[in-house]
Amino acid sequence: MSRVATPAARLWPAALARTLLAVVGGYAFTYSAVAALARLLPGEPVDVVISATLVSFLIYTLYVLWAFAVPLRRALLSLLVIPPLALIGFWPNLFAGAA
Amino acid sequence: MAKQASVTQSMSGLHTWAGLIVGWLLFAIFLTGTLAVFDKELNWWMQPELHDTGLDQVSAVRVAESWLRERNPDASAWNIGLPTERGPSLSVSSGEQRRGQRTQLDADSGEVVVPRETLGGNFFFHFHYTLHMPRSIGIWVVGFAAMAMLVAIISGVIIHKKIFKDFFTFRPAKGQRSWLDGHNASAVLLLPFHLMITYTGLAIFFLIYMPAATDVLYGGDREALFSELRPGNEQQVERAGRAGEGGRAPRAEVPAAQMLPLEQFIGRGEAYYGEDMLGSLSVSNPDRANARVEVRPVMGTRLELTKGESLVFNAITGEVVGAPQPTRTTLLTQKVMAGLHFAQFGGYAMRWIYFLCGLISCAMIASGLVLYTVKRRRQVKSDTRWLRQAEWLNVAVIGGLMFACTALLWGNRMLPANMAERELWELRVFFGGWLLALVHARLRAPLRAWAEQLTLIALLLLAMPVLDMLLAPKALDGLRLSVDASAAAMGLILGWAAWRVVCQPQAVKKTAGETKKIRTSRTGVTS
Amino acid sequence: MSVSLFVAVFVVAYSGMLACCLGMERHWKKRASRLPTSWRRYCRPLGVLLLALAAYLAMQLWPLAMAWVAWLGLISLSGLGLLFLLPYAPRLALSLPVLAVVLLVIGAIWV
Structure with a gap:
């Protein structure tokens, strides 16, 4: 309840940062999470693509909610998870490209 | 305890702002989607030569x-x-x-x-998922709105403290309380529908919205994926x-x-x-x-x-x-989701269930938008400039879109049947009508704007059977009469809403607390 | 598709929601305080039973998967109908199931 006293002018940058994090960061997070899922899920490629993509909206939604529920600094830390997730998804593609 | 409070608080802020900013968009998407449940019937109605x-x-x-x-x-x-x-x-x-x-x-x-050239009920269907923008842009905008809807639904559930205790509670004529009751009840009782229709809406264009898995396994080539899916x-x-x-x-x-x-x-x-x-x-x-x-x-x-x-x-x-x-199981899952959204199955009984649920979704979104202004009005310190914007935008979008849809149906009967570029003229009637409503909403005081627009829409809808009998008497059959009757029924409901706004004029002068009473009855109606 | 069966599904769903509603203390006190208090505890089981009956009836109208969709839609809509009837027309809200049954019986005899 202590936050109520904060003047509106000082709340705006934080709110904007959080919204950007939720929308853009959330999409990036979901993208890499789905990429990783696509690599990790067993089954035929077509099935994997469909199942991984169908749950993406759930992942995105939960991320947005979480990003608003936790302190901003902790929410920002979640961005660090994106590169490893993307790497899990794309390493064969990248590796093949390099070779 | 403090932490608990702040989570509820941030969820409440998220719900309010996500809801408000895309709420207008969502209302347009939901209303046209609801009308699109009867797209074929409207197609038929709009070509009385057949x-x-x-x-x-x-x-x-x-x-x-x-x-x-x-x-x-x-x-x-x-x-x-x-x-x-x-x-x-x-x-x-x-x-x-x-x-x-x-x-x-x-x-x-x-x-x-x-038959006459017409936009037909197809217009509502296309508007529903493109907002009349170029398709590739439109589906992204609509997808964004749907994501915000999903977030708003779940954050709404989190902040609703007495979800089961208030399950059947609606207290009319109590200002903000009633608006909140109406908003909560229409949201909670139809929660399965809201969640289903939003998630399945996203699932239709799922591969466009989230290409990650396709990028990983098919190098981003969607066609390659589709050709593998084809039996x-x-x-x-x-x-x-x-x-x-x-x-x-x-x-x-x-x-x-x-x-x-x-x-x-x-x-x-x-x-x-x-x-x-x-x-x-x-x-x-x-x-x-x-x-x-x-x-x-x-x-x-x-x-x-x-x-x-x-x-x-x-x-x-x-x-x-x-x-x-x-169909293979995974694809079947997606196709069943799409089928649930398209609502083509189960005959007319099912179509009516979807239509009514859709109308209530519209009312839920609209009541949320109005609730925002009602709440803000009570907070003396709140920024009145932003409140004023929200108030006229509410009328312009909720009233204006209903007016535009009604105007389109009227335009279909009024414009000469063999007119050149007739479809374009119908489009002009629709967007012209909306623009007029928007200007009207901006110029009038909020309550007056509500009263006048609701009255006009109600009258136009109520007169639709008459219009149809005068201008296309030979075309009247069961299907077209049902369209007319449904329009008139909605006219009655909106008329009641308008009457509740008009018939308590003293409230216009009274304090904000009192004005809410009138609007309260309106939620009851539109729900 | 049989209209009367559809009406029956709706009415049973509505009655189920009404029973569930009366099973809640707040609504029982407000709407049914004249009845013996001990009856309240049977309300919720009765409501659940009626909702199950509505599902069964819906399955007579639609294939299984569609029936579930229709059932969920119908109990949502009837619940909302109940919600708005209660404050504006409480008597109608309570007597609607009886009225509907009478009408259905008359309809069945007449047809």
Whole structure:
């Protein structure tokens, strides 16, 4: 309840940062999470693509909610998870490209 | 304890702002989507030149076949749009494009009927997922709004403290309390519907919205994925059909042959898809040895979205050469989701359930938007400039869009039937009407704007049966009368809402706390 | 599709929601305080039973998968109908199931 006293002018940058994090960061997070899922899920490629993509909206939604529920600094830390997730998804593609 | 409070607080802020910013967009998406439940019926209503001759599909095919054989014996394909429950007209076209210009036939006489050009109920359907923007942009905007809706729904559930205790509670005429009750109740009781319709809406274009998995496993090539998804059998049939029409064997080289009467295939199609479940029939290479008959069901033979599905026969021997393959489980999941969203199954009873649920979603969104202004008005310190913007935008979007839709229906009857560029004029009526409503909402005081727009819309809707009787008396049939009656019923509801706003004029002068009373009754109504 | 069966599904769903509603203390006190208090505890089981009956009836109208969709839609709509009837027309809200049953019986005899 202590936050109520904060003047509106000082709340705006934080709110904007959080919204950007939720929308853009959330999409990036979901993208890499789905990429990783696509690599990790067993089954035929077509099935994997469909199942991984169908749950993406759930992942995105939960991320947005979480990003608003936790302190901003902790929410920002979640961005660090994106590169490893993307790497899990794309390493064969990248590796093949390099070779 | 403090932490708990701040989570609720941040969820509440998220709910308010996500809801407010995309709420206007969502209202437009939900209202047009709700109307699109009856898109085919509106199509029919908007072309009063077409008559329901009551002819069964077998006779209709006979009429169409002889018409096509007489006029287009050498066409590469014949397509026949069959009269159905939702659109009892017979249409034919020839050549490749199934979606190309169709000629409407009078099923009794076999004569050509030229209906008026119109946007039809299809307009609402397209507006629903593109907002009349270029498709590629529109579906992203709508997708973004749907994501925000999902977030708003779940954050709404989190902040709703007494979800079960207040399950059946609605306290009218109590200002903000009533608005909140109405908003909560319509949200909670229809929670399964809200969640389902939003998630399945996203699932329709899922691969466009989230290409990550396709990027990983198919290098971003969606076509490669789709071709793998297509059942092998169907693909072969398609290839065989195409080869016959074009490239390898020019049409003239294939010997002529006697086809079985096309009407026979109706019975066989119905045996497969069920009675009254066929939507169209097409013939490739008519009257040649490689002729194929393709029978397509109407959408909604089952939960799964069956767009583009067909049963293929050899037109000479009558043997089945291609039947739809069962869909693989994962794709079936997606198609069932899409089917749940398209609401084509289950007949009219189901369509009405969807329509009413959709209307309540609209009312839920609208009451949320109004609730914001009602709440803000009570907070003395709040920024009045932003409040004023929200207030007139509420009228401009909620009232304005309802007015624009009504104006489109009126425009369909009022504009001359043979006008040049008629579709464009209908579009102008729709957006012109909306623009007028917007200007009106900006100029008038909020409550007056509400009262005036609601009254006008109610009157226009109530007068629709009269309008129809005056301007298209010959066209009145069960289907069109139902459209008129539904419009009038909605007119009654909006009229009641308008009356509740108008009939307590003292409240306009009274404090903000009092004005809410009037609006309270409006939620009750629109819900 | 049989209209009367559809009406029956709706009415049973509505009655189920009404029973569930009366099973809640707040609503019982407000709407049914004249009845013996001990009856309240049977309300919720009765409501659940009626909702199950509505599902069964819906299955007579639609294939299984569609029936569930229709059932969910119908109990949502009837619950909302109940919610708005209660404050504006409480008597109608309580007597609607009886009225509907009478109408259905008359309809059945007449047809």
